[in-house]
Every structure is written in structure tokens, then in C-alpha cells.
Amino acid sequence: MQKLIFISGSLLLILLFLSLPCFVQAQGLSSGIYKFNNILDRLFDEMLPLCERLIGVGRAVGGLGALFYIGLRVWRHIARAEPVDFFPLLRPFALGMAIMLFPFVIKIMNGALKPIEEATRAMTGDALDAVWYNIDQQEQAIKQDAPPGTGPSAPDMGKYEQPDGSNEGIFSGLQNVFTWFNIKSFIKVFIMEIVQILYTAVGLCINTIRTFYLIILAILGPIVFALSIFDGFQNSLSSWFARYINVWMWLPVANIFGGITSKILANLMTMGPGFFGSAVYIIFMIISIVGYTTVPNVAGYIIQASGRDTLLHKINNMTRAGGKVAMAAIGKL
Template identity: 40%
Template sequence: MKEWWRVVFMATVGLVLPKLAGAQSLAEEIGGLHGVLDTLYDQMMPMCKDLIGVGSGIAGFAALFYIGHRVWRHIANAEPVDFYPLFRPFVLGFCIINFSLILGLINGIMKPTVMGTASMVKSSNQAIEVLLQQKEEALKKTNKWQMYVGADGGGDRDKWLKYKYGIDADDEGMFESVGNSVDFALEKAGYNFRNSVKEWMSQVLEILFQAASLCINTLRTFQLIVLAILGPLVFGLAVFDGFQHTLTVWLARYINIFLWLPVANIFGAVIAKIQELMIQLDISQIDQEGNTFFSATDVGYIIFLIIGITGYFTVPSVANYIVNAAGGSALQQKASSMVGAGISGAGTVAAMGGGVAMAGASMAADAMGNAASGMKGDMASQNQSAPYFEDKLKGK
């Protein structure tokens, strides 16, 4: 009785897991939210004008004291007035009045880094699409796919009978036909289960990948908007003595955070390359074995993917290697630690699932085949079909 429940459970899982293909569309929808963030940034930029007046007032007030203090000191010391340092408040005031142009200049200089790294990801994704098409074509040429899936998705029982027993459907007896039908259904479920495990794992990792990328881009967009809106105020305060460093700190932080997206795109290109290698491994397995299965190499690639996804939350640190912005954002650190812990936990579950799948897929197939062989032994004579494990030893 327990064996029957095991067989029913495995058959149900084998039929349900392929339905999880909708997770792929979910990952694509998550990835499409990046365009929403770009639109949000463009729509929020006009809000900088609200602080241009405030920044101009602060800069004018600061310029009065800045120029007056230096001119008075030169006069008091009976020195000629040095006009060059006095240009600083005027230049900063011009930048405040035309802050939208200054911000556009900074974005225009940094934009090629985003476009260049985005092309790397795009080329990798195109290569993956080509490999997926090659994998699908190679899989459709295998006997097992034609027997268990076929053009209509229901498989080809006549082809299965010919391949496994060398008989036609007309040569079956009544009881033998029932046993063969059950045997065929269980083997088809086992085939679908083994193939769907890798598909399910890749879809879970794809969702985690898109979620990590979206989290980094959301934090980046949020902080860029805040820095851009407060920019005129920072420029105004930078006129005061003792606050000159705020201008360089603001510029360093803006460029540092802007570089998060190019660095994240490079991480995405690396992960896409790993996916290419996984698909190439699948194609080689199909060419050699006529099927795709879980191996230690697959688990290794999955571990690399998990490391790459977790590495997304080191993007701010990597950006610091390019432009070092002193200190760190509490929001960034808190969000990175919380989401990073969640991704790491999900990745651990995925890795455990991959290890279980290596043994589980084989055990499921053995259980289904053994149960089918036992049922056929009760319904038909054993001299018409070899036992399942004997076929396994012969490599069938």
C-alpha cells in the first residue's frame, strides 16, 4: 500500500511540475519593472526646480559673507584684493540656477557606461535564446521525447511499445494492454519529472536573479532621486567656508550610486555566461545520452549561480573601488543585509533541492519502473517483458 502511495505521489509531482512554467513569465515581469524605475527617475527630475530658489537664496547669502570676509581681510592687511577665489560663489550660483543642465551633463557623461554594460547583457541573452532553441530542437529528435511527449504532448504509445518490447499494439492481449498502459503512463510521468526538475530550478534562480537586480536598481534610483532633488541645496551650502567638502562628497556619491547599474549589468553578464554553459552541458547530454539529467556538474553551476545572485549585494562595494564615497548609506546597508540574507536562504534551499533532485529523480524513476513491472507481473506473463531493473542494468 505504501508503494502505491509513493507511485501516486511521484506521478502527481511529475504532472504538476511542468505547470510551473508560468514562473518564467513572472521573472520576465519582474525584469520589466526596470523600465518603470527609469520613467520614475525622469518624472521626478523636474522636482529639482523646487529647491533651486532655496539653493540660490542660501548661495547668495553665503556669497555675501564669503566675498565680504575676504575683501575685508585684504583691505585690513593692506594687501591687493585677489579676485580669483572670489569667482567660486559666482560659479556655484550659476550651477544652481542651471542645475538641470549640470545634472544632465553628469548623466550624459555617465550614460555610456550603462549602455555599454547593457549591451553585454543583451548579447549574452541573445546567445542564451539561440542555445535554448538548439536544445529544444535536439530534444525533439530524441526517441524518448517522441515517445513520452510528442507533438501533441501526450506521447506515442505505439512507438514506445515498438522501442521497448518490439511489438505492435495489435499484438497485445487484453490484460497485457492494461499493464502496458499503466507502465507507459508511469514512465512518461517519470520522464516529465526528471526534465521538469532542472527547468523548475532554473526558473527559481531566474526569479531570484531578477528580484536581486530589481532591489539594487530600486535602491539606486531612490538615492539618485534624493541626491538630485537636494543638489541645489548642497551647492548653496558649499559656498560657506567649512562646507566646501559637501560639493565633492555629493558629486562622489552621485557618481558612485550611478555606477551601481553598470556594475550590476556586469554581474548579470557573468551569470548569463554561466547559464550559457549550463545549456551547452544540457545539449551535450542530449547528444550523448538522448536525455538531460542532473549531475554533479549541474549542482556546481547552480552553486555558482547562487554565489552570483548573492554577489549582487556587493555591487555598492565594487562601485566604491571605482569612485570611493566616504561612509555608507544606512538604508543601503540595511536593505542589502536583509535582502541578501533572504536570497542566501532561498539559495540554500535551492541548492538542497538540487542535491535531493539528483537522488530523488533517480529514485522516482526506479520506483515507478519497479511498480509498473510488478503490476505487469500480476496481469501478464513475465516472459513477454523483462523486469525493469534488468533493463536498467542493460542500459535501456
């Protein structure tokens, strides 16, 4: 029974190994990534008109907020017998105009941020294509080249597999199968295929979640603009802009990370033609997969969701602290 289970499991692994390259090839996977990213870009453009349905609601909420905003300030100036300052009262009108032209506001923001994405995407293009090409060549070499000492079986090989002289059974050729594929190489190639799929899946997952967040922020943008007119919700406007830019920066940061890993792989290819089948390559791919999960946190270093630049804020605090220490030392002198 255990022997039958072992044979069945071995056949299942062999069939999975043989069918996996049919579904995933390096060059096909590379082209599929670009196609999937283009689909996500088109999805955002197709979903953007949905924000127009909330423009009317945003105008109504914004009009009510403008009434309270202007009325409170005018009444405050009249109560203090002060001249009315009209310049601060233009804020509700500016936000109302932005609500009415909200699709153009999104297009202007995307147009300003798009060059960053294109510049970072160009950083990874050539190196990534070279890596996928070399991976494909290594996979083909591993699958086509037989291990030394293997070859066509002799015509009378069956009598050695069946010493009693009986006919060959359905599992009698398993010896040739395991000899041909070399169990160690089989497991290594299988793991290599898995880590390549996971490496690609993590990058696509980041871009998919990023597009999902951007669509939600764009659709609910008119409501955010309208609520920011009310006192107490004014910070929501700067927070919305900061979150939109922060989420948008996920893809450029992922592109930069992909460019770094691709460049490292391109340099490691000089180690020899067998690098992509070694354990070092598999370990590096696992490290890259873990690194991709830190992309949202790294994007937070550029611009924080609260609208404050984290790195700049820390540098300013360190500079001020250093200045105070220096001034205290000078005072003691």
C-alpha cells in the first residue's frame, strides 16, 4: 500500500513538473506582466467616470458647508465691528470649482505623477528582459539535457526489471523516468518555477491593490472635497492628497526595487551558466519576494498619509537638536 502511494505521488509530481512549463514560460511571463499592467491602467480610466455620479452629492454638501463657513465668518466680523476680509471666504468657492471639475483635477494629478512611473519603469525594462531570457535558456537546458549515463534503454531491459520473465507492468518504466529527470534537479527546477511565479505575483498584487485604492480615492474624492469645507474637517483635504500620492508612489517604488533586484541578478549571471539552477538563486528570489512586501512602507518614507514628509521631518528634528546642543556648548564657553 505504501509503495502504491509512493508511486502515485511520484507520478503526480512528475505530471505537475511536466505541465508547469506549459502554463508559465519566462518570456511569456514577462510579456504577461506588461499586459496585466496595461489592463490595470485602462481599468482606472474606465472607472474614473464613476466619480461624476458623486459630483452632484459633493456640490450639495459643499454648498451647505460654504453657507456655514461664510455665514460664521461674516457674522464674527460684524459682531466685532471689523471690516469683512473677503479673501479667506474664497476657499469654499475654490473647492466648489474643484468639485465641479473633479475629473480634470484627477487627470492633472495623474499627468504630474505619470512621468515618475514611466521613468522608474524604464529603469527595470532592459535588465528584467535580460534576466527572463537567461532564465528561459537555463530552464530549456535543464529540461532537454539528460544527465550523464542516461540514454535509450536496451531492448531486453524488461527482463532485468522483471526477473521472473513476466510482462512489463504499467509502473515498470519508473526507473527510467527517475533516472532521466534526476530527482534532485527535478525538485530544484520545481522550486525555481514556484519562486518565479511568487516573485511575479507579489509585484502584480502590489499594482492591483494600488489601482484598487486609487479608484476608491478618485470616486470618493468629491465627497472629501465637500467635507473639507466644514470647520473641523479641513485636514481631510491635505490627507486625501497625501494618501493619493502615497498610494501612487507604490508602483514607482516597486519598479525601483525590481530594477535593483534585476541588476543584481544580471551581475550574478557572471557566476556561471548554472547560477539560475543553484540554491543561491532560489534564496535570492525568496529575499526579493519578502522585500516586495515592504514597498508600501518605503513609499511612506517619501510622503506620509498625514501629508508630512517623514524623512524631511526627521532630518529637521535632528538638525534642530544638533543646533541646540551646539548653542548650549557655545554658551558654556
